[in-house]
Amino acid sequence: MDSQRRVVSGMRPTGRLHLGHYHGVLKSWVRLQHEYECFFFVADWHAMTTEYEQPQALSTHVWDMLIDWLAAGINPGSATLFIQSKIPEQAELHLLLSMLTPQGWLERVPSYKDKKSSLHESESSTYGLLGYPLLQAADILTYRAGLVPVGADQVAHIEMARDLARRFNHLYGREAGFEDHARLALKKIGKKTGKLYKELRRDFLSHGNNDALLTAQALVREQVSLTLSDRERLIGYLEGVGRTILPEPHEMLTATAKMPGLDGEKMSSSGNNFIPLRAEPDEVSQKIRTMRTDPARVRLTDPGNPDVCPVWPFHQVYSDESLQQRVQGACRGGEWGCLECKQPVIDAIVAEQEPIRARAAQYENEPDLLRSLIADGTDNARDAARATLDEVREAMGLSYR
Numbered sequence: 001m002d003s004q005r006r007v008v009s010g011m012r013p014t015g016r017l018h019l020g021h022y023h024g025v026l027k028s029w030v031r032l033q034h035e036y037e038c039f040f041f042v043a044d045w046h047a048m049t050t051e052y053e054q055p056q057a058l059s060t061h062v063w064d065m066l067i068d069w070l071a072a073g074i075n076p077g078s079a080t081l082f083i084q085s086k087i088p089e090q091a092e093l094h095l096l097l098s099m100l101t102p103q104g105w106l107e108r109v110p111s112y113k114d115k116k117s118s119l120h121e122s123e124s125s126t127y128g129l130l131g132y133p134l135l136q137a138a139d140i141l142t143y144r145a146g147l148v149p150v151g152a153d154q155v156a157h158i159e160m161a162r163d164l165a166r167r168f169n170h171l172y173g174r175e176a177g178f179e180d181h182a183r184l185a186l187k188k189i190g191k192k193t194g195k196l197y198k199e200l201r202r203d204f205l206s207h208g209n210n211d212a213l214l215t216a217q218a219l220v221r222e223q224v225s226l227t228l229s230d231r232e233r234l235i236g237y238l239e240g241v242g243r244t245i246l247p248e249p250h251e252m253l254t255a256t257a258k259m260p261g262l263d264g265e266k267m268s269s270s271g272n273n274f275i276p277l278r279a280e281p282d283e284v285s286q287k288i289r290t291m292r293t294d295p296a297r298v299r300l301t302d303p304g305n306p307d308v309c310p311v312w313p314f315h316q317v318y319s320d321e322s323l324q325q326r327v328q329g330a331c332r333g334g335e336w337g338c339l340e341c342k343q344p345v346i347d348a349i350v351a352e353q354e355p356i357r358a359r360a361a362q363y364e365n366e367p368d369l370l371r372s373l374i375a376d377g378t379d380n381a382r383d384a385a386r387a388t389l390d391e392v393r394e395a396m397g398l399s400y401r
Contacts, residue, residue, distance in 0.1 A: 002221045003146035003247035007036040010043035013061035017068040018274035020267035023259040026072040038079040039143050045084050049128040068277050071360035081377040089385035094138035109133045110156055137161035141246045142385045149252040158251040165246040172395035173242030182237035185230035189223050201238050245395050262291050264310035278360050281350045288346045293338045304331040318348035
């Protein structure tokens with residue numbers, strides 16, 4: 001397993017997915033599943049950090065969201081799909097990591113401060129809210145993912161997961177006779193490759209050449225004759241530390257979603273300004289046709305200003321350059337009515353959603369098929385989680401044999 005080729009990402013099941021989710025996350029996942037080994041999970045435990053008093057709709061949200069993923073083009077044959085709470089190993093790793101996580105690390109995470117300050121007087125700050133970043137770190141480290149697609153606002157969470165991995169490896173990766181084991185592993189890769197490894201290691205340790213470190217790490221990962229433990233030892237030996245049990249994850253920054261809401265603000269479920277991912281054509285038409293437009297334009301022949309009209313950002317997403325220029329000219333010249341301007345957007349969204357609705361119908365009509373696919377994904381995820389937890393328990397002295 002090459003951690004730098006493994007991606008993990010999750011999504012909270014808090015309601016119907018909309019076009020903002022599709023353009024902001026799902027289209028990226030569809031691409032990543034063909035480029036990396038991907039683990040995509042429904043973060044139902046995370047949903048309960050704020051919705052623990054109202055779990056009645058959680059099950060419906062979970063299955064609806066999985067249908068949305070599959071309808072958007074996520075392929076269970078290309079990516080591992082599963083529900084977070086179906087992997088008890090994640091909960092155990094979360095518990096074990098909590099033993100070595102300083103409380104201050106959790107309290108300094110910006111999202112915790114923000115959420116705590118936004119609590120109503122009747123609400124109390126729970127450990128679930130405080131421990132959210134730790135649970136997120138367990139989500140990542142359980143699968144030894146080297147890459148996590150996130151927006152800029154989530155970078156602090158990945159940094160904490162990386163700090164935790166480094167702290168864990170420092171505390172528990174220093175096995176007795178580590179250097180002797182590393183030298184024995186070095187002999188298994190042959191004289192020529194071993195010589196190159198030593199030169200790269202020397203270049204990094206003596207001169208701080210990070211390119212040499214990356215090259216040596218890639219060299220080790222290519223060695224099929226090595227066991228996983230030997231590979232981890234040689235990667236740890238490169239940096240003069242112990243065996244790497246939990247690889248350090250890194251953020252894979254995703255582009256900021258450009259999907260606008262019906263009111264000109266960012267599309268969101270809480271803002272009630274969204275178009276559902278599987279909306280029927282009539283619903284799409286009704287939502288777009290009733291959008292407000294340039295308030296200064298009263299009569300059909302009045303010149304408009306697309307820059308202050310909430311419909312214009314939709315054209316920037318759905319219209320090609322030629323149509324955008326036409327919209328600009330027709331609006332500013334008072335040549336088009338607002339409904340005429342909105343129609344190309346309606347047509348484009350309906351066309352985009354047509355194959356999504358068709359794929360979704362298969363799983364809506366065959367719920368057993370959906371559950372079977374997720375069961376298979378869960379089995380795959382548990383295999384990966386067990387392998388990690390076995391090493392973690394052994395390193396922490398919890399493997400009683």
